[in-house]
Amino acid sequence: MKTTISKESILKSSILFFTITAFILSALLFTSCSDTESVVVSDDEELIEKIESADKTTIEEASLPSATSSVLNGDLADSFVETVQLATELGYQVALVSDNLSFEETKTDVFFSLQGRQLNSTSSKRGKHRSKCFEFVYPIDLIMPDDSSITLNSADDWSLKKDWYAANPDATERPELVYPVDVTLEDDTVQTLLDSDELASVRSSCKKGKDRRKCFKLVLPVSFTMEDGTVIEVTERADYKLLREWKKANPDSTVKPAKIFPLDIEYRDGTIETIADETAYEAAKDSCSI
Structure with missing residues (x-):
């Protein structure tokens, strides 16, 4: 017995195949991105600790990567740069002093990768430096x-x-x-x-x-x-x-x-x-x- 497959059936099957494939790829991509983000946060804390313990060279603020300006001129605009230190092949440790006296501590350190991305610390001790008194x-x-x-x-x-x-x-x-x-x-x-x-x-x-x-x-x-x-x-x-x-x-x-x-x-x-x-x-x- 000869089976006849219509063009309409082939078209529906193709659409279903591509829909399922797209869904699977999207799920994999989302999972990959989520995993990447969690790894970055974890790696940031490890990198910060390495920068803190490494031998560092004091450099001029102007030597910081341009990408740091969005942070220093944004959320940290109430502070001024006191010192910048470079840990070779690791990143930067920047000492800030805030003119905003509402903070419990006016001095804090922020850390950047070699490319100028701010590193996110999970340390409660570091976070306390930006705690508001009022x-x-x-x-x-x-x-x-x-x-x-x-x-x-x-x-x-x-x-x-x-x-x-x-x-x-x-x-x-x-x-x-x-x-x-x-x-x-x-x-x-x-x-x-x-x-x-x-x-x-x-x-x-x-x-x-x-x-x-x-x-x-x-x-x-x-x-x-x-x-x-x-x-x-x-x-x-x-x-x-x-x-x-x-x-x-x-x-x-x-x-x-x-x-x-x-x-x-x-x-x-x-x-x-x-x-x-x-x-x-x-x-x-x-x-x-x-």
Whole structure:
């Protein structure tokens, strides 16, 4: 008996064959890519350890592969390169110092392959260097070495600082954060930090695992005398921006705003105390550390 195979049957069989083949190839390709990605992450940690332990040569930042710029000018735009070291036939170890004081640690190392790809570390110890102590409440202001100011309206605007240094390659001084600043802590409370000492105290509490809130806050309204004799009254938290605006207009000022006494402070437990002068104010701060 002669079997007749139609063109339509052949066409359907061909379509089915190519469909199944394409599916199998796609599955194999996906599995291969997934395996490759997991291997890369694993190999990255091993390569980082080899770079760390290897003998290295200090080189200029300009000698880094061009591929590193997307990282250094992107997620790490808040930091500047302190040193670059090359481990021959392995990769690069780049020491960074951050101008963003919201991190628990301002110094960190990042690693790149010889081609300039950032190496991904799975070490929790390395990740801690980029752990946030708090979040800035934007906008914040930076005074640059030429006394100009840059306003950062979001975390993405740290790239503006990077752009300034690119346009001023001879500048060696770092930017100055303009106080007071508001910060949001881990428990979502907002604290106003009046100066670098208060910011340092909060960051120290982060490292020690202590309560990050200030020991006490000023009860508003409170007034400040500026270096030129100007008196600024702060009646609500938003008025602290008046102090920042004065500092931006007077970038050479080195004297902190002087609080006008008497004033009231409120401790964490809600207790109110009247402070007569700067000596009593410093004593109240000292009592917090006991």
